[in-house]
Amino acid sequence: MAVGVLGDRRKFSCLARCFALALLGCAVFSGPLKAQDDGHTVSIEQAITWALLDNPSVENAELDVDKAGHAIDEVWADYFPEMKVVVSARRNLTEQKYTFDQGVFGSFAATGPIPANDVTIKTNEDWTGVVQLSVVQPITGIFKVELEVDHMTLAQMIAAENLRMTLQDTVKQVKQQYYQIVASQADLSNAGESIAFYEALEREMANKVEEQTALTYELLEVQARLAQARQEALTDRNTIASQKEQLNNLMGRDPMEPFQVAGALNPAALLVDSETAREIALDRRPEMREALLRVDLAENNVDIAEFDYIPDAGAVFSYTRANHNLIPDTEMYVGLQLSWEFFDWGGRYANVQAQEVGVSQARNDVHATRSQVVSEVNAALRNIEDAQAAVGVAGLSQQASQEKLRVTMNRFEEGAALLSDVLDAESELSQANDDAVKAALAVLGYQADLARAMGEE
Numbered sequence: 001m002a003v004g005v006l007g008d009r010r011k012f013s014c015l016a017r018c019f020a021l022a023l024l025g026c027a028v029f030s031g032p033l034k035a036q037d038d039g040h041t042v043s044i045e046q047a048i049t050w051a052l053l054d055n056p057s058v059e060n061a062e063l064d065v066d067k068a069g070h071a072i073d074e075v076w077a078d079y080f081p082e083m084k085v086v087v088s089a090r091r092n093l094t095e096q097k098y099t100f101d102q103g104v105f106g107s108f109a110a111t112g113p114i115p116a117n118d119v120t121i122k123t124n125e126d127w128t129g130v131v132q133l134s135v136v137q138p139i140t141g142i143f144k145v146e147l148e149v150d151h152m153t154l155a156q157m158i159a160a161e162n163l164r165m166t167l168q169d170t171v172k173q174v175k176q177q178y179y180q181i182v183a184s185q186a187d188l189s190n191a192g193e194s195i196a197f198y199e200a201l202e203r204e205m206a207n208k209v210e211e212q213t214a215l216t217y218e219l220l221e222v223q224a225r226l227a228q229a230r231q232e233a234l235t236d237r238n239t240i241a242s243q244k245e246q247l248n249n250l251m252g253r254d255p256m257e258p259f260q261v262a263g264a265l266n267p268a269a270l271l272v273d274s275e276t277a278r279e280i281a282l283d284r285r286p287e288m289r290e291a292l293l294r295v296d297l298a299e300n301n302v303d304i305a306e307f308d309y310i311p312d313a314g315a316v317f318s319y320t321r322a323n324h325n326l327i328p329d330t331e332m333y334v335g336l337q338l339s340w341e342f343f344d345w346g347g348r349y350a351n352v353q354a355q356e357v358g359v360s361q362a363r364n365d366v367h368a369t370r371s372q373v374v375s376e377v378n379a380a381l382r383n384i385e386d387a388q389a390a391v392g393v394a395g396l397s398q399q400a401s402q403e404k405l406r407v408t409m410n411r412f413e414e415g416a417a418l419l420s421d422v423l424d425a426e427s428e429l430s431q432a433n434d435d436a437v438k439a440a441l442a443v444l445g446y447q448a449d450l451a452r453a454m455g456e457e
Helices: 006-023 044-054 056-079 141-212 216-250 274-285 288-309 349-411 419-453
Strands: 082-090 098-099 119-123 130-140 312-322 330-339
Touching: 044 056, 044 098, 044 141, 044 216, 056 141, 130 141, 141 216, 141 288, 141 312, 141 349, 216 419, 274 288, 274 419, 288 349, 349 419
Parallel strands: none
Antiparallel strands: 082 130, 098 119, 130 312, 312 330
């Protein structure tokens, strides 16, 4: 009988979360437990920890585990005797009486007729109170209760795996949102460099126009580029503000609470091979564990359905007392009762067959889940490989664009290059910087996908 978890049920969800925090390595970190109003830096470890502690989805998943524990207690209560008291008050609308004629029970020399005279006993004309007390202890039913407790325990274990899934999904969401903010800040920094470049170029072109060595439209073109760079910086700042609000929501905090992020877009090298990643995923993924638990649950449903063939037997104690003058006014007895629906037109058989079909479906789901887990790991590994290659390409493009802009500026200052060449070179560098940020962000995002696909906690 799987009832060992009952005593620890109220601690189940708390322990599950603490266990996840310990595995994540986020329970201990440097820094305060709450960001200050001046916008102190929040590390990614702190963001994950706060999300696991205060995210509403995580809290609801924990409550589901706790609710499943209460359901176990509810089923377990049926193991004990059913004690019922019924108190009623009633008034007869028709007279009820019993008449015993003289000598109806015989006439004896020593006593004479019994009864000696006609005797009439009738019900009270007033209200009559009746108290009924019954205690029924199931006998065969306790075995069904054990099966049902096993069923609810499996349901609680499934809820615990759903909690693990929610924890892992939350970690992935926090990582990706955090990286998005870091990437947007990198875009803002690149926009700042473009602004500084165009401001310097604007001053130079203004001097050239004043010296009549450049045309006015060239200055206007530079100013247009400068205005566009400033508009892009504004967009980046607004994007960062929205992303921080979303991260605050994930962390269960006030969306407007200020904070800063730490770190740069420097993806670490992948330290796991594909075969190891698949093995870890199949062992750790809560989806796999849930699928296996659902097989056990389906088999338990078959056992419960087959138990319906067994008659219900129980021990009974009953006590009844009424304040009337009928005989007797008190009844008390003990006994055994048996209830069995011996023919149900094939209903029980059909139910057993349906539950056995559910077992086959659950086993099919195990195979499907295993395939899905392997596919997700493989896809994440391929995406990381492609994104890492893109990082290398973007890095080379950045270096080439930086050098091209430097050479073009030198030639422009010597009068050997046109302003359009400079603007084209700067646009290429800006695009290369954007591509580098996107490539690094893609690697970090796919690494978060891989961590979730492997069931890391």
